[in-house]
Amino acid sequence: MSSQFLKKKKPRGLMLTSLLDMFTIILIFLIVSFEAEDQDFQLDPDVTLPDSAARSVFTPAVSVTVNPQRLIVEGEPLMELEDGRFSADVYSEGEIETLVTRLEEIFSSGNYGRGGEEAVVMIQADKDMDYQTLYLVMRSSSMAGFSRYRLAIMKN
Amino acid sequence: MFGKKRRFHSSSEPDDLNVIPVMNLFMVLIPFLLLGAAFYQVGVIPTSTATHDPSASDIPETPTTVAANLVIEPDAITVTFASTSLSEEELAEIAGRFPHESGEDFNLEGLQRHLRDIKEKYPQSTTMTVLPHDGLDYQSLVEVLDACREYPVDPENPEAGHEELFPVTVFSKLLRAEVEVADTPDEN
Incomplete structure (x- = not known):
């Protein structure tokens, strides 16, 4: 008699409701954190950005990265550093010649200045970098025509 | 049926x-x-460096505006102001010096309080020239900038928003001969 009852029962389907709930939550979270705009920003793995409460919106610019090992412009390594410092003669010269030359090339190849794009450099520097090195990078950028900077920070 | x-x-x-x-x-x-997905939030601090223009002055021409100069020394932060409408005595009165609180910690609360008072008196002021010493690390510099650029309206409630202090930051290099501001009184 009991076997008769069993035959009538349909095999139970897999319970997917809770899995669907979980996926819905993940989907909502991902949609919220989705960056619709392609900002083409590559955070250098050797750089630890400083934490900041600044709320200015990230906008792309010519990328200059200074990590403890090297100076990188637009993803292209330009110069070696030792423990986050350039060689002493660079500081005494007051400018980084290779950086000035490279940025001048970028400046002349782009449409910067009057009526064109704003000449801005986006600086990714390690949080332990000293101001002397940072200022040298800014000063060299300024010599090449980029006198405005965006200091990349990690929002806290 | x-x-x-x-x-x-x-x-x-x-x-x-x-x-x-x-x-x-x-x-x-x-x-x-x-x-x-962005699992970290990268932001920026817009800045510039001082450019040499013999015909221009960093002193604002409007009487209701002052330009701040922030000298970050290894043991203290000194803030001075420049204006076309204020006398040297008045400018000396609104200047301030903020020695480190304990060890190497900046007195950022005192500095921010002082800048808020100045901002209330001269609400159209926005520009601050920052002159850090060579050895200052980038993280400490950013912390000082955070304190000087804006302040939370209600620190207990982050959604209450922020008010601007001196959001236009210009970096320059400290030359020892320029530091004649040590006479300004200490503030705590």
């Missing part, structure tokens, strides 16, 4: 909703969104 129908309906179980196509859609959407 109706009786038969009712009997037929009551004996059949309601079908489960087929969620497998929805699951398939989710399985496609989630990897796509994972690729574009």
